[in-house]
Amino acid sequence: MLTIGYIGFGKSTTRYHMPYTLIRDHIRIKTIYNHRRKPELEADYAKYEIQFTDQLDELLQDTEIQLVSICTPANTHYELAKKVLESGKNVLVEKPFCTTASEAAELFALAESKGLIAMAYQNRRFDSDYLAVKEVLDSGKLGDLVELESHMDYYRPDAPRFDGEHYDGAFYGLGVHMMDQIIDLFGRPDEVSYDIRSVRNPGNPDDTFEVQFFYPKHKTIVKTSHLVNIPYPKFILHGTKGSFVKYGIDQQETCLKAGIMPGDTDFGVDPESHYGTLVYVNDAGETVQETVPTPLGDYGRLYDHLHDAILNNTVKLVADKETLTNMAILEQGFTAKNPRIISL
Structure with missing residues (x-):
């Protein structure tokens, strides 16, 4: 079982990510962080027993969470992904992965140094x-x-x-x-x-x-x-x-x-x-x-590939050099x- 958390609770998360992860038996969504809570939307997911928080550290310090998916505006991707990796968690980042190629290269180097996966969401x-x-x-x-x-x-x-x-x-x-x-x-x-x-x-x-x-x-x-x-x-x-x-x-x-x-x-x-x-x-x-x-x-299927890459050490779907070429x-x-x- 791959336990994941989301940063962001907007259209990207609720439309392009969660409909796919909620139906997969090998994936569990544990926590969603949003800097402004939305109780009226959170209620729609009560049956899934997902935790919602406006405290980022609550998600980052949770040792059960293995993968964090970032679904926030492009100009926040680099800083958030860096925090996730520094907390010891794998990270999936919505497009564009970063705003510059140098930011992307730094994140990939950090992930490699920690034995973690950082990958762009190329669904x-x-x-x-x-x-x-x-x-x-x-x-x-x-x-x-x-x-x-x-x-x-x-x-x-x-x-x-x-x-x-x-x-x-x-x-x-x-x-x-x-x-x-x-x-x-x-x-x-x-x-x-x-x-x-x-x-x-x-x-x-x-x-x-x-x-x-x-x-x-x-x-x-x-x-x-x-x-x-x-x-x-x-x-x-x-x-x-x-x-x-x-x-x-x-x-x-x-x-x-x-x-x-x-x-x-x-x-x-x-x-x-x-x-x-x-x-x-x-x-x-x-x-x-x-x-x-x-x-x-x-x-x-992108999440299926990540599940296998994180838990079974298979090759990740989107290679670092491919994302760096794209960013350049x-x-x-x-x-x-x-x-x-x-x-x-």
């Missing part, structure tokens, strides 16, 4: 659309990959004034997940090109980006806009033998927002209309078209004028 490694992409790449039917394009677009034309920092924008908020998927597949790129902008309200943090990763034999594109009013493919892949197109994003978030929880019938199931299309030339020289059913995603690309996106290309 979108278990997005259904991404799992479909992995299946297609593993099949070899595309031949050698030439280009992969990943989108996460919205139509949200209103953009009230928001005086946030650069790490409060779309690149740190969405790009961090999209780039992790690319890094998971292909590792560290040779070069990166940036086009990061605020289109709807120039006074706000960015809401639009296109970032390209250049590898020796292919390139990848991650792109977001909040002014896309016609559905665009979530993934587009082109190879020497074929192409793959997948419309529609993973349905877990949509279900969670609608109050449909993990374990409920049809939770996270992709509609058949969103199944991907794969067209390729087979060994006989024939053009083949296939419909690719979407695998079922499950963000809770995020951070360097704001060190000079866009657009531009940098070498990694």
